[in-house]
Amino acid sequence: MIPRYSRPDMVAIWSPETKFRIWYEIEAHACDAMADLGVIPKENAEAVWKAKDVEFDVDRINEIEAVTKHDVIAFLTHLAEHVGSDEARFVHQGMTSSDVLDTCFNVQLTRAADLLIADLERLLAALKKRAYEHKDTVRIGRSHGIHAEPTTMGLTFARFYAEMDRNLSRMRDARAEIATGAISGAVGTFANIDPAVEEHVCDKLGLVPEPISTQVIPRDRHAAFFATLGVIASSVENIATEIRHMQRTEVLEAEEFFSKGQKGSSAMPHKRNPVLTENLTGLARLVRSMAIPAMENVALWHERDISHSSVERNIGPDATVTLDFALARLTGVIENLVVYPDNMLANMHKFRGLVMSQRVLLALTQAGVSREDSYKLVQRNAMKVWEEGKDFKEELLKDEDVLKALTPAQIEEKFDLGYHTKHVGTIFARVFGEE
Secondary structure, three states, rough: OHHHOOOHHHHHOOHHHHHHHHHHHHHHHHHHHHHHOOOOOOOHHHHHHHHHOOOOOOOHHHHHHHOOOOOOOOOOHHHHHHHOOOOOOOOOOOOHHHHHHHHHHHHHHHHHHHHHHHHHHHHHHHHHHHHHOOOOOEEEEEEEOOOEEEEHHHHHHHHHHHHEEEEEEEEHHHHHHEEEEEEOHHHHHOOOOOOHHHHHHHHHOOOOOOOOOOOOOHHHHHHHHHHHHHHHHHHHHHHHHHHHOOOOOOOOEEEEEOOOOOOOOOOOOOOOOOOOHHHHHHHHHHHHOOHHHHHHHHOOOOOOOOOOHHHHHHHHHHHHHHHHHHHHHHHHHHHOOOEEEHHHHHHHOOOHHHHHHHHHHHHHHHOOOOOHHHHHHHHHHHHHHHHOOOHHHHHHHHHHHHHHOOOOOHHOOOOOHHHOOHHHHHHHHHHHOOO
């Protein structure tokens, strides 16, 4: 996580100040619940709230931790400095460090998920707007990087919209799965703390109680969360890759907005490079790389070890901050993408009608020619376009074997671009609903 690829709202979720504030709320709410149960005096629980407006001193907590070698104890010691050691003597009663650490981590992940959900919603709005803008803008579809058949730029945007809409559902599911808390004490048996305390704390923090924890919340939840981030990052790269292709000089069907004063190269003043989408490709690799250690965290020893801890201290902020930045950047790219319809048509006709080969093939079979013979007739004329630069329609109109099955008018009709776009409205209705 570096400032260059960070946005302040997501960074704030992972700041030490935020973490210690959540720790404090967990402890204070737990004291309230224990006071209601008669486990600790009411006045002691109320005293803990004296620190509700305190800005916890991160340097002081680090100073204490340098001696204790334990972060939660360091925090509790600092809290007692504000509340008073006698008043704070019941804080953390019956709890274990993981109750605080894991519950806090899940609060942070749910807050991060809320920002990512908002990011996805903004990206979807941008994709939808561009899809309708270019609903009927014809461009060539490609398979294996080679011209295939006509499609539209609107369908390209719609395809990415549908993919990101699935990701929005995944992100919402991931948020729901990670929004659990545990205040169950050592090894998760509630031996020294009533389950009602867990229920109270979770309710106050917007979580649900973990049905069964050990001394930690099960890490399959976290694996699913970070895997979801990895899938979303892959979709970011999918869109970025298409834009990078479209910006190639030989293609130039679209390009990233090039602002006034922007420079593309330190050596070549003419350059306008797809730097944003190349950056997104790299960021996607980073986010995906964090899914594997999250999965490896699932297998912990017995009721608890801390092999997962160092991993999560890194991937929690890094994965969410990076993906938040990437989604925002991609939204900007889509909103400002410069599209060149004329270049799309020029590319479409670069091989002089070759992309209509399937229509001719099907027409021949419908006229009574076997599929094998139809394929041979079409392919032999298509190869003249590839190898000799001929015009596909003209070659068909000169082929006596083709003319035995199809009239010149029938051949001409097979080169109508509108044939390929007649169901665009149907596809849009499937993606966006009836509008």
